[in-house]
Amino acid sequence: MRIFLALAALSGLAWAQPRYDMTRTRPLESWKRQITEYSRRHYGEADWRLQPRCIVLHYTAGTSFPWNLVNEQSFAGEAPGLASHYVVDGARIWQLLPPEVRSRGAYGINHRAINIEMVGADASDMINNRKRTLDTTTGLVRELLERFQLTAKDVYSHQQVGQMNRRVCPWVLDLVNGEPYSKVDPGAASMRYVLDKLAR
Numbered sequence: 407m408r409i410f411l412a413l414a415a416l417s418g419l420a421w422a423q424p425r426y427d428m429t430r431t432r433p434l435e436s437w438k439r440q441i442t443e444y445s446r447r448h449y450g451e452a453d454w455r456l457q458p459r460c461i462v463l464h465y466t467a468g469t470s471f472p473w474n475l476v477n478e479q480s481f482a483g484e485a486p487g488l489a490s491h492y493v494v495d496g497a498r499i500w501q502l503l504p505p506e507v508r509s510r511g512a513y514g515i516n517h518r519a520i521n522i523e524m525v526g527a528d529a530s531d532m533i534n535n536r537k538r539t540l541d542t543t544t545g546l547v548r549e550l551l552e553r554f555q556l557t558a559k560d561v562y563s564h565q566q567v568g569q570m571n572r573r574v575c576p577w578v579l580d581l582v583n584g585e586p587y588s589k590v591d592p593g594a595a596s597m598r599y600v601l602d603k604l605a606r
């Protein structure tokens with residue numbers, strides 16, 4: 407009995423804390439400064455802190471690690487560069503930013519969202535060739551939902567966020583440009599795969 411409890415505790419711990427690769431983390435001091443200014447302009451909140459209200463899933467539109475999310479200092483003429491919280495490829499998870507800090511991963515929701523990028527070329531590559539990545543992402547999402555007391559209803563695709571429609575995603579906002587934008591990201595089949603798996 408004792409051994410069983412110890413094993414259960416051990417596996418529970420492993421489940422609650424997926425192993426993140428921290429070697430590609432953004433330097434936090436400069437990031438916090440820049441994302442505070444970004445948040446002030448776009449959301450009217452001069453704050454780097456994130457209290458996550460939802461999780462947004464993306465694909466990278468590439469087949470190798472997206473170094474731009476680690477290295478670039480600006481995007482569209484504005485600092486900071488793009489960066490999600492996590493990048494998932496196969497069984498690996500890189501944490502680029504801690505989930506308590508705002509990222510720049512999805513226009514219109516960076517003040518409320520945890521952003522997760524899955525390495526994959528396009529919607530069909532994602533669902534046909536990247537099941538391992540989708541499975542790892544599902545585990546990561548499950549852990550984050552528990553940790554921040556969210557539910558599967560709080561998981562969106564970047565495509566849904568881009569509609570800039572509060573009936574689709576109640577948190578969307580942007581003070582610079584609130585117009586909808588259109589993209590396939592990460593694709594309906596991959597979203598369904600993750601959400602179905604979360605429900606089991």
Ligand SMILES: [Zn+2]
Pocket residue numbers: 463464465511512564591
């Ligand atoms: Zn995206």
